[in-house]
Amino acid sequence: MGRQNPSTLPSDFFFGAAMSGPQTEGMWQAHGKLENLWDLWSNQDIRAFYNRVGSYAGNDMGARYADDYRLLRELGLTSMRTSIQWSRLMDADGKLNPAGADFYHRLFAAAHEAGVEPFVNLYHFDMPTYLFRRGGWENREVVEAYANYARTAFAEFGQEITYWFTFNEPIVEPEQRYEHGAWYPFAHNAARARCVQYGISLAHALATDTFRGLQESGVVRADAKIGLINCFTPPYTRENPSPADLEAVRMADGIGNRWWLDLVTKGTLPADVVDTLASRGIVLPVRAGDKDILARGVVDWLGFNYYQPNRVQAPEHDIDEYGNPCFAQKYVWPDAVINKSRGWEIYPKGIYDFAMTMTRDYPQLEWFVSENGIGVEEDRALRTADGAIDDLAYRVPFVRDHLLWIARAIADGARCRGYHYWGVIDCWSWNNAYKNRYGFIEVNLQDNYSRKLKASAEWLRQVATTHVIE
Numbered sequence: 001m002g003r004q005n006p007s008t009l010p011s012d013f014f015f016g017a018a019m020s021g022p023q024t025e026g027m028w029q030a031h032g033k034l035e036n037l038w039d040l041w042s043n044q045d046i047r048a049f050y051n052r053v054g055s056y057a058g059n060d061m062g063a064r065y066a067d068d069y070r071l072l073r074e075l076g077l078t079s080m081r082t083s084i085q086w087s088r089l090m091d092a093d094g095k096l097n098p099a100g101a102d103f104y105h106r107l108f109a110a111a112h113e114a115g116v117e118p119f120v121n122l123y124h125f126d127m128p129t130y131l132f133r134r135g136g137w138e139n140r141e142v143v144e145a146y147a148n149y150a151r152t153a154f155a156e157f158g159q160e161i162t163y164w165f166t167f168n169e170p171i172v173e174p175e176q177r178y179e180h181g182a183w184y185p186f187a188h189n190a191a192r193a194r195c196v197q198y199g200i201s202l203a204h205a206l207a208t209d210t211f212r213g214l215q216e217s218g219v220v221r222a223d224a225k226i227g228l229i230n231c232f233t234p235p236y237t238r239e240n241p242s243p244a245d246l247e248a249v250r251m252a253d254g255i256g257n258r259w260w261l262d263l264v265t266k267g268t269l270p271a272d273v274v275d276t277l278a279s280r281g282i283v284l285p286v287r288a289g290d291k292d293i294l295a296r297g298v299v300d301w302l303g304f305n306y307y308q309p310n311r312v313q314a315p316e317h318d319i320d321e322y323g324n325p326c327f328a329q330k331y332v333w334p335d336a337v338i339n340k341s342r343g344w345e346i347y348p349k350g351i352y353d354f355a356m357t358m359t360r361d362y363p364q365l366e367w368f369v370s371e372n373g374i375g376v377e378e379d380r381a382l383r384t385a386d387g388a389i390d391d392l393a394y395r396v397p398f399v400r401d402h403l404l405w406i407a408r409a410i411a412d413g414a415r416c417r418g419y420h421y422w423g424v425i426d427c428w429s430w431n432n433a434y435k436n437r438y439g440f441i442e443v444n445l446q447d448n449y450s451r452k453l454k455a456s457a458e459w460l461r462q463v464a465t466t467h468v469i470e
């Protein structure tokens with residue numbers, strides 16, 4: 001690790017939890033909730049979901065929220081991000097659904113009551129089906145519909161909520177749904193993926209602009225902040241790289257990281273990336289006036305979800321089997337440590353490297369680690385004498401190592417303000433459902449979603465309350 005990492009975090013550094021509406025709430029048809037793409041896919045092909053557990057599951061937080069918030073607070077966590085589900089808050093005419101709004105008012109009130117600050121995100125891969133059928137993010141009407149939804153949410157909760165986020169991981173839908181064919185509608189089309197990415201970027205900027213206007217007029221609290229959250233992947237290539245390897249890094253980093261960093265700090269998209277895309281036939285659907293819209297996408301702070309680095313090298317082929325241009329291909333680093341349950345590399349130093357990149361290239365940007373965590377399939381195998389899941393051997397080192405690198409980044413000038421662990425309470429993981437468990441708190445699906453602290457929970461409480469990374 002080189003020089004000794006500092007082992008304490010600043011006293012005003014915050015610890016909290018990250019989860020999302022579709023992964024926790026359940027109640028998929030309550031409050032007049034509309035169908036979203038996860039409900040659609042679950043209904044069409046439940047076999048695509050691990051153990052046939054579909055979007056309806058959540059983790060029962062929609063019913064247990066008051067107890068859950070108290071439990072989080074007892075662990076020393078003082079904030080929790082969730083998301084409003086567009087399909088619950090709005091009706092199919094684009095108007096507020098009062099029953100959905102009432103649910104979220106109660107949810108946020110319970111968080112405050114427990115001493116947990118609610119961080120509210122507006123979109124977590126959960127497009128309402130009827131808007132997807134109108135073209136989703138490829139259609140400007142849907143971008144406008146999102147801006148209307150954001151305006152409605154800001155107006156409804158503007159006095160209750162201080163910390164807002166427009167999107168979680170806006171790079172994921174372009175990749176998973178449109179490029180890698182992994183999620184419904186299973187497309188393999190890079191041009192559509194970038195068009196979706198562009199549509200989301202406009203939607204983000206429109207919502208941010210709306211937020212500013214409502215804040216100026218007093219509808220949104222004066223101390224409220226707006227941000228965006230992305231899963232940034234520190235890019236690496238092999239030792240002694242060729243110019244083509246470095247070019248692969250430029251584009252992988254450009255599409256996945258710099259695109260969003262430029263948008264939220266400068267209100268622009270990286271010109272080198274847009275130009276290279278165009279030179280390979282991917283032309284963004286830019287309209288007159290878009291520049292002005294994007295210019296309003298500058299945020300107050302940023303969320304950095306960190307799970308894994310992105311190791312790439314020059315692609316073997318120019319074009320893939322679907323006719324898409326190839327800019328990079330995976331580089332398998334021989335020393336990589338892999339979380340076998342998820343297939344993701346564990347590389348804690350990546351959090352430091354990316355923190356330093358942001359400090360150098362975006363020095364004004366304030367940020368926090370908005371997700372980090374380890375999902376493990378064998379989580380249930382080992383139990384302590386009192387029946388708690390014994391996860392001390394892997395969950396504690398994972399979080400400790402990441403926190404140590406965060407502490408060092410802060411000591412070296414990074415403007416990192418806090419840490420949210422992903423899935424503190426086990427929750428539904430998309431089509432992996434409950435295969436890999438992330439929580440410090442177990443959810444027992446065989447016992448009506450009952451909660452039980454895992455062995456690691458006490459360690460988390462210690463660190464969160466003392467700020468000493470033991």
Ligand code: BG6
Binds near residue numbers: 020168169422429432
């Ligand atoms: C992040 C998402 O990408 O990673 C979460 O914001 C997700 O929604 C988390 O659950 C862990 O990934 P997964 O696929 O293992 O659930």
